Amino acid sequence: MNDLDAISYYLGIEVRQGKKALTLGQSTYASKLLERSGMAKCKAWVTLMEERLKLTKVSTAAKVDATLYQSIIGSLRYLVYTRPDIAFVVGYVSHFMEDSREDHWAAVKRLLRYVKGTVDQGIVFPKTDRSRLQLTVFSDVDMAGHIDGQRSTSGVLIFLESAPISWLSAYR
Incomplete structure (x- = not known):
């Protein structure tokens, strides 16, 4: 049996083990997601979504590419594993994967701008008694x-x- 040292990367999740904490993050994955969605050079945003945003399935806005929308939402769902701060918005925009429209895509783009500004965030597990x-x-x-x-x-x-x-x- 071989000792493979401490884990540093597992299934797209970066693991950093320090003396005081264990940190899980997906900054590389988030950056690739931003590139794939065409938002790599976008302006970062400090909020996840508009205040009191109400989206509906019976929107009259133009349709968007369903495959791209579903792919980005699926990737965001994977990002939620180390970014619980985006879980609510990802769940909310997931309701519109069946018939995605421009207003739904605008909410996803806003979320991606937030991810751009917080790409290095993750979960920290401090070492405790x-x-x-x-x-x-x-x-x-x-x-x-x-x-x-x-x-x-x-x-x-x-x-x-x-x-x-x-x-x-x-x-x-």
């Missing part, structure tokens, strides 16, 4: 907020982090 971990869960739901079918959208955010000693002592 495992006996002091705290699980925190947040959830939210948009009741019947979907324009086309009055469906609800929900989301969950889960943190597993080092707990302060004073917090632990209060609940033991």
Whole structure:
């Protein structure tokens, strides 16, 4: 059996192991995605999507290339593994893969501009004492907020982090 050293790259995910943290990222993958979508030289954006954006499946805007739209959305879905900050918007624009229109593509381009500005971001797992971990869960739901079918959208955010000693002592 051979020792292959520490992992540094796995299935398109870059793994950086430091003394204080383990970092997972996909900056190379994100850059290739931007090139493939024609957005490599675009202006970076600081927000994921327009505030209060409401897209619908019954849009009257011009159709866009369905194959390109679906390919980019699929790639963004893979990018979500190390970029949970884009998960909501990727899920939202995924609803329109069947019949994608210009307004849907504009939302995807805005997301890609955000990715351009945050290409080096990823997930950081700080090294901690495992006996002091705290699980925190947040959830939210948009009741019947979907324009086309009055469906609800929900989301969950889960943190597993080092707990302060004073917090632990209060609940033991």
